[in-house]
Amino acid sequence: MMFWELFMQQAVQPVVADSFSALAWRDNALRLLDQRLLPASEVYVDCTDAAQVAAAIRDMLVRGAPAIGIAGAYGIALQARFIGQSDDWSGALAESFALLEAARPTAVNLSWALKLMRDRLGRLAPDADVPARLLEAARSIHQSDHEANLTMGKLGMQLIRKHHKTPQNLLTHCNTGALATGGYGTALGVIRAAHEAGLVDTVFIDETRPWLQGSRLTAWEMQREGISACVHVDAAAGHLMKTREITWVIVGADRIAANGDVINKIGTYALSILAMHHGLRFMVVAPSSSIDMALENADDVIIEERSANELLMLGDQSVDTGVPAFNPVFDVTPADLVDAIVTEKGVIERPDAKKLADLMSHRHLH
DSSP, rough: OOOHHHHHOOOOSOOOOOOSSEEEEEEEEEEEEOTSSSOOOOOOEEOOOOHHHHHHHHTTTTTTTTHHHHHHHHHHHHTTTTTTSSHHHHHHHHHHHHHHHTSSOHHHHHHHHHHHHHHHHHHHTTOOOHHHHHHHHHHHHHHHHHHHHHHHHHHHHHHHHHOOOOOOEEEESOBBGGGGGGSSBSHHHHHHHHHHHHHHEEEEEOOOTTTTTIIIIIIIHHHTTTEEEEEEEEEHHHHHHHOOEEEEEEESSSSEEESSOOOEETTHHHHHHHHHTTEEEEEOOOGGEETTTSSOOOOOOOOOOOTHHHHHHTTTOOOOSSSSOBBSEEEEEEEEGGGGETTTEEESSSSSHHHHHHTTTTEEEE
C-alpha cells in the first residue's frame, strides 16, 4: 500500500499522547511507531524477526538514519533467538545481515550498526548466550545514540548562542527529532536545546516532499514540545530567508564523507545554496556514526531512488500523464557550503578533510 493511501485513510485530527518512542524493545519484540500514519494516528507495530525489521525499514515504517541503524541492530538480535545453538553464528546470521543492510543503502548508520553487531558476534566465547549478548549490544547502540543526541543538542545550542543572544528564527528540513533517532534528535535536538535556552522564536519547517516528513512529523514533534513553528512548501524556503530574518538552517545527515560533504534528504543542497546567498549559517547535526571516513568525498555515492508513484499519486488521484518521474531520496551538499558540523565528539566549523580526521581521532573538541 502506498504512503498516500495509508495517510488518507486516517482521521484528520492529530493524536497527542503523553509520551512516545519511535522504537523500543517490548515483550521480546521490536516495537516501532508506524511513522507513515502520523500525525493522524499513533499505531505501533511489533517486529519479531530480521525480515520484518528489514521490511519496516524499506517501507518507511521506521526512518531516519540513526533510527534505522538501531532497528537493524535489534533485527539481528531478534533473528538470533530463532537459531538457539550454532557452531557458526556468523554463517547462521549472514542472510539476515545482508537482508537488513540492503533495506536502505545510502544512510551509513545502518551498515555501521550492523558492523558493530558483527564485531560483537566475533568476540563472543563459544559457550556464550549469543542471543542475550546480541540483545545487550543492540540496547547499547540504542542508549549510546540517545546520549549522543543530548550532547549534540547542547553543543549546537552553544554554537547558536555564540553568534546570537536573543531568540532567532530557524529553518529545518525533513525530520531529525526523536522519531528519527534513539530519542531527542539530532538537528531537532539542537532546536529543542536552543528553545530551552530561550534562543528560539519560530521554527520554519519545509514540508519535505514527497513523504512530508516536515509537515507530518517535525511539526508534530514541535507541537508536542510547545515550540512555535510554521510549515511551508519546500519552494518557499528562499522567500522566507529573504523576508523572515532567519539566521540558521539546521539539518541532519544520512552520511558525511571524509572531506565534509553531506548526504542528506533531497532538498538539502538547494537550502545550502539559498542560505549562502542570504547570509544564513548552515549547521549539520549528526552522530559520528554518520561520518564515513572510507568515503573520500560524496561524488560517487549511490543515491537511493524510490518509486515514481510517490510523486504521481495524491490519495486516490493520479497525476500521471505518462511523463517519467525522478524521485531521488537524497542529495549531496558540498563541504564548502557547510558552516558547522555538530557531532557528539565536538563541533567542526568550516569542515574539511583534516578537521574531520582530527575529530574522528579525538584530537578535536570544540
